[in-house]
Amino acid sequence: MKNSSDLPEYLAESSAYFHESGEAKKDFTIAVVGGGITGLVAAHALLALSDRCRVTVFERAIPGGRLATRTLCDIPIDVGPDNFLIRRQEAVQLCTALGLKDELVEPKNGDVKILSDGKLFSMPKKSHMGVPVDFKEIAALGLVSKGGLKALKKDRNYPKHQGGDRTIYELVAPRLGEEVLDLLVEPMAAGIHAGLASTLGVSATVPEFLAAAIQHGSLTRGLKPLVEAKLLRENPPIGRSPEPVFYGLKNGMGSIIDRLVDSMSLSSRIEIRVGTEVEAIEIARKSGPLIDKFALVAGQNKYLVDGVIVSTPGPTTGELIKDIEPEIGKQISSIPHASVALATLAYNKLDLFPSHGQRGLLVPRSQGIPITAVTWMSQKWPHLNKSDLNFVRISIGKMNDNSHKSMTEGQLVALASEFLASTFGIKAQIIESRVDRYNEAFPNYAPDHLVNMARLRESVASRGPIILSGPLFGGIGIGSRIADGAMAASRLLKILGEIGSG
Numbered sequence: 001m002k003n004s005s006d007l008p009e010y011l012a013e014s015s016a017y018f019h020e021s022g023e024a025k026k027d028f029t030i031a032v033v034g035g036g037i038t039g040l041v042a043a044h045a046l047l048a049l050s051d052r053c054r055v056t057v058f059e060r061a062i063p064g065g066r067l068a069t070r071t072l073c074d075i076p077i078d079v080g081p082d083n084f085l086i087r088r089q090e091a092v093q094l095c096t097a098l099g100l101k102d103e104l105v106e107p108k109n110g111d112v113k114i115l116s117d118g119k120l121f122s123m124p125k126k127s128h129m130g131v132p133v134d135f136k137e138i139a140a141l142g143l144v145s146k147g148g149l150k151a152l153k154k155d156r157n158y159p160k161h162q163g164g165d166r167t168i169y170e171l172v173a174p175r176l177g178e179e180v181l182d183l184l185v186e187p188m189a190a191g192i193h194a195g196l197a198s199t200l201g202v203s204a205t206v207p208e209f210l211a212a213a214i215q216h217g218s219l220t221r222g223l224k225p226l227v228e229a230k231l232l233r234e235n236p237p238i239g240r241s242p243e244p245v246f247y248g249l250k251n252g253m254g255s256i257i258d259r260l261v262d263s264m265s266l267s268s269r270i271e272i273r274v275g276t277e278v279e280a281i282e283i284a285r286k287s288g289p290l291i292d293k294f295a296l297v298a299g300q301n302k303y304l305v306d307g308v309i310v311s312t313p314g315p316t317t318g319e320l321i322k323d324i325e326p327e328i329g330k331q332i333s334s335i336p337h338a339s340v341a342l343a344t345l346a347y348n349k350l351d352l353f354p355s356h357g358q359r360g361l362l363v364p365r366s367q368g369i370p371i372t373a374v375t376w377m378s379q380k381w382p383h384l385n386k387s388d389l390n391f392v393r394i395s396i397g398k399m400n401d402n403s404h405k406s407m408t409e410g411q412l413v414a415l416a417s418e419f420l421a422s423t424f425g426i427k428a429q430i431i432e433s434r435v436d437r438y439n440e441a442f443p444n445y446a447p448d449h450l451v452n453m454a455r456l457r458e459s460v461a462s463r464g465p466i467i468l469s470g471p472l473f474g475g476i477g478i479g480s481r482i483a484d485g486a487m488a489a490s491r492l493l494k495i496l497g498e499i500g501s502g
């Protein structure tokens, strides 16, 4: 077992968990299936925590998964996640451990617009995840109708919530009314998950809504302190600098993947097999009731290993564990996932753009189009603003709207540019474009989802050294992914230690 003072900071919490049981007495082979951020962090943590394991990462395509920086007009640009929340310390800690601290960049603040019936409205500044906490401000913006404002007033005296988790719709609609839910809360709170307010649970998506409803009844009153704290961070008193909430990386988020792969390539105890799809995980040997050897099937080959971390998207994970826990496999496979496509367009900067001072646009579901958001990437990121190009990202598709899947890249680019023309009057010529598709990227976190997933994960782990990880088991954000990968590694080593020392 490694000395805890030698471990990277991002492993502090999970290593304490592993240290309780001590390490296995013999050497082990471990497979990590899926080389996205979760799987790569799990592999990195395994090497950091133990000298006794040999690790193989099986990756169907190339390392990184959804975390992808590609080039457009020869400029590196994020075509998946472009920032992470600083509040989850793990991401900053991992960047620091990988020598990327000096490359962290803050996105620029700017106005977010909402599209309603062809017109653009500003998102209220005094709001949290679409919940407006200042009645006068929301009334003055002109976005919400008189009837909608009347419904919103109900929230002030709404009784305290009793009971457990609810969908966003169930908690928000009775308090704020359907119109505020549709125009503001769903595009923000559910939009992050490409999901629907009617099926996403609050505890896994916006737990602060649940806390506010339990403590205050009223969401607007309960969330007001959060909004005030946010405004103070953004506009601090003289002598203090604004505190950033997000960081990106100046050469793109893919730098995290490149550095993780580079740092592991120094070790002789790891192999990353790219272009290798695992088709099944079979039970190869049992020791009493516990599985102690797994066979990973990939094409004509079978790989025997002592432990497995599965870091594939939910539907694949469900399929892969069917030999081990058929019922759980079925349950996991049946959880709906949303797929999206992103069109990134490059324009000449000299062409006039109406986006000055704006960060982006959200499109509520009621507008009846597959486009959900526009991000003015060059406005958001100072490093992209330095070029003589203007980059715009258009997000297409959400839960229950897969129309983008049957569209060609050309059709998606046409959809995006026609939308920019009709909404902003942008008729300039596109210099270059690209489309990136993310199938089954966003799990639907139904009420009580995380508790249910923790139970399933434990049931699978009780069969032997096999740990399920990935967004299905604990949040989509990059910080959550890093914490989850690290936890999967320490949990697996703990089980291996228990078997190995017996």
Ligand SMILES: Cc1cc2nc3c(=O)[nH]c(=O)nc-3n(C[C@H](O)[C@H](O)[C@H](O)COP(=O)(O)OP(=O)(O)OC[C@H]3O[C@@H](n4cnc5c(N)ncnc54)[C@H](O)[C@@H]3O)c2cc1C
Pocket: 033, 034, 035, 036, 037, 038, 039, 058, 059, 060, 061, 062, 063, 064, 065, 066, 067, 079, 080, 081, 082, 083, 084, 085, 276, 277, 278, 279, 311, 312, 313, 316, 340, 342, 438, 441, 469, 470, 471, 475, 476, 477, 478, 479, 481
């Ligand atoms: C468009 C988009 C924008 C996002 N924006 C943000 C953001 O700004 N901030 C943020 O914090 N989060 C964001 N997220 C969420 C975040 O990107 C993801 O939650 C995270 O990257 C998931 O990482 P992962 O490693 O768990 O899964 P994945 O990235 O899905 O990786 C899984 C890997 O498994 C591989 N694989 C699949 N099947 C097999 C198999 N059978 N055998 C071997 N390998 C297999 C895949 O090729 C893939 O590389 C965004 C997500 C998307 C899609």
